[in-house]
Amino acid sequence: MQWHPFTISSASERQDILRINMKKKKNWTRKVYDHFYNTLKNRNDNNDLTVLLPKEIKFSGGEEDAIICVEGPFSSCTSYMFDCEHVVLIGAGIGITPSISALDSLIYQLKEQRYNCCQCGAPNYRQETFICQKLKKVDFVWVTPSIKDFFWFRSILNEFEIEQETYLNATNANTTNLQEQRSRYLDIHLYCTAMGSNEQAMLGNVLYDLVANMYEYREQKDMHTQLRTRTHVGRPSWRPLFKKFKDEHRSTNVFFTGSPAMRDAIKRYCDEFGFPFRNEPGF
Secondary structure: OHHHHHOOOOOOOOOOOOOEEEOOOOOHHHHHHHHHHHHHHHHHHOOOOOOOOOHHHHOOOOOOOOOOOOOOOOOOOOHHHHOOOEEEEEEEEHHHHHHHHHHHHHHHHHHHOOOEEEOOOOOOOOOHHHHHHHOEEEEEEEOOOOHHHHHHHHHHHHHHOOOOOHHHHHHOOOOOOOOOOOOOEEEEEEEEEHHHHHHHHHHHHHHHHHHHHHHHHHHOOOOOOOOOOOOOOOOHHEEEEEEHHHHOOOOEEEEOOOHHHHHHHHHHHHHHHHOEEEEEOOO
């Protein structure tokens, strides 16, 4: 038995699932992955695991090997986000997991306010909770070197996009007053810092942008992730992004988890724009 700190990326409100993310490296974490992967493969009649998302393994508490001892949970810096009016959740690579947990919690809260109209059956939302809560807007920024990394949590991002669209359609359907209409609760910003060598050689940045724009316009989805949110190639331009936040919100709090180099850069911009900055250590 070994003790290691891992991030729980599921919402604390959820009682049906506990999601823990481990980065598979060339040590015992690879052995853990291979063990459960082979176990599931042997139990499958067709030895076909294509139904699983990339790098995702599911098992239930009734299985013999599904015994995990958990100590905690321990507080994360994102625990304070609900005391803020506008928050920016920034994660680099696997450092996005604390933000995913917060996002899962927001989805749960949003769904808890949804109900179906007793007359027409259309979905609607109770507004009392949204009016009373302090948190009004979340900007979710994920920076990672590989497009494939987005598929770790694609289902959660897609779920929020769909739920938010339902919420906006339901709450804005009966008003034409722009000031009274509800605005987006969450904006997602995805950045891939490196494309695959084959893609880079064939497309180049200019042609890539053209193809991406055409696909997005026609399908209303990103051509890589199939999300409504577009994937940007390269690193974020932090100063214009932070200036946009400064112009749009009275107060902004930034929460970051990732490498020390990116942490230091983001901290400098937070100091420049006067944003309180919180960092999750240990990544």
